[in-house]
Amino acid sequence: MKKGLFAGLDVSTQGAKIVVIDTGAREVAYVGAVNYDEDLPVFQTKNGVVKGLGEGASESDPRMWIDAVEKLFGNLGRSGVQVKDILCLSVSGQQHGLVALDREGRLTRPRAKLWNDFSTLEECRLLTEKAGGLEAMIVEVGNSQRTGYTAAKIFHMFRHEREAYDRTATFFLVHNFINWYLTGAWSGGARVMEPGDTSGMALWNPRTGRWSRKVIEAVDPGLMDKLPPVGPSTETIGKISSALTEKYGFSPDCRIDAGSGDNMYSAIGTGNVTPGIVTVSLGTSGTAYTVMDEPFIDPTGEIAAFCDSTGRHLPLLCVSNLANGYNELLRVRDLTHEDFSKIILKTPPGNSGRLLIPWYTGERTPDVPLAAPIYFGFAPGDFSTNILCRAVLEGHILNLYDGFRRMPITPNEIRLTGGFCRSECWCQTIADIFEADAVPVEGEGAALGAALHAAWVYFKETGDHVDLSDLTGTFVVLDENRRKKPLPEHLSIYRIQKKLFQALSSRVRGQAGDDPFAIRTQLLSLSVAK
Secondary structure, eight states, rough: OOEEEEEEEESSEOOOOOOETTTTTEEEEEEEEEHHHHHHGOEEEEEEETTOOOTTTEEEEEEHHHHHHHHHHHHHTTTTOOOGEEEEEEEEEEETTTEEEOSSSSSSSEEOOOOOOOOTTTHHHHHHHHTTTTHHHHHHHOOOOOTTSSSHHHHHHHHHHHHHHHHHOEEEEEHHHHHHHHTTTTGTTOBBBBBBHHSSSEEEEEETTTTTTHHHHHTTGGGGGGGGOOTTTEEOOOEEEEHHHHHHHOOTTTTTOOOOEHHHHHHHHHTOOOOEEEEEHHHHHSSEEOOOOOOOOOTTTSOOOOBBBSSOOOOEEEEOOHHHHHHHHHHHTOOOHHHHHHHHHHHHHGGGEEEEEOBBBBBBBBBBTTOOEEEOOOTTOOOHHHHHHHHHHHHHHHHHHHHHTTTSSSOOOEEEETTTTTTTHHHHHHHHHHSOOOOEEOTTTTTHHHHHHHHHHHHHHHTTTOOOOHHHHHOOOOOGGGGBBOOOHHHHHHHHHHHHHHHHHHHHTTOOOOOHHHHHHHHHHHHOOO
């Protein structure tokens, strides 16, 4: 493989990371990280989000992301890595966040609404009505309107912050904003988007590759002028700015890749580049996605129809609730991760008919922004630490699986990434509920994926084409010691529990479904028999 250094940035919700790979040495040369709360306290965030904004609001100052990137670059320069030898850099960004700039590159809105902002429920409803209903909306953009997506954020700004909206010349997603900064910012920075991240705006159709004029005009007929053009995800967009060359030692020839959303690059960073592999990310949110050659358009809009960053498609499920319920349980019950794992070993799969639907802060899939958690099958004396631990573990994974079952795929293997993937009990329960091998992936996920994409694009543009699968095969490391296979003795219990979760979720949302009490009786009978 040709020699070269390539860098990947991941600008996520709670922090930012950088990974530098050396393709000649076939190794990761450097990894760096910044935690917004701890390393940039001036922005007064909790978990990367500005504090005190009220229920449903989740926003961050985009200047924090720039400061984080500069801090990463400064640390990189002091690490001994030859920054001047980095040939190409690519950016992964948290999806859906809205950054608004005027013609001089100043923020017209001081904070960016993030993917987990639920304040735009009314805008989603209004846009869907204007499009002619859910079916018509999915025809237009391949997706339903969700509070997480960007269209409703723009419409919210149009309706409630009109003066700032009118001053806006460019709407960026997070990684596009970072690209603009890297290529010169207000001194000629690249004003461009790419299909992967753009398909999560609910303004652009991943099946047709076109903006929806109908939905754009439902927001504002003048919106089209504020949206950058959509270019290929498989090309570079320019070179790094002279300011960053002088300040941090980059070569003036260092190219900037088109970049993409964090999910697109997490797919690459977990080796999910061929159909049949599913990536499950366990972090602030929970996601499950797979690469497909053709678009998958879910008629309910629950599975997001996204493009990937290689010219193919990436149907994706996202649940908003994952780390929140688990972390809060540990805090309230004064438990460590090790304590939790030991408790799970002492509790039975299926939790003896007790089930938690963990919709703590509304939910994205299913689309219930006003939802609250539901405890089912609990007697007054059942709220013990042991029972709650099992309920939280199974509840979060069942919630993720209940959306995943809509995907047209039977996974060959599940690649796990994110904070919980090193937990034995999380890995085993995912393998049991999804009925597939589950194996954690070592490394930095989206940041590594960004670096691999940068190398792939650079070699392609310079005539030294390298298969992306060769790059991922070299740099993506599976933690085989933690690989979990479905346990046959658990499958029958979890098959009934999955039906119970589905029935209860449907009933509380006013949909037709099986009787959850009858299914619970089946589960109890099976548990007793075992």
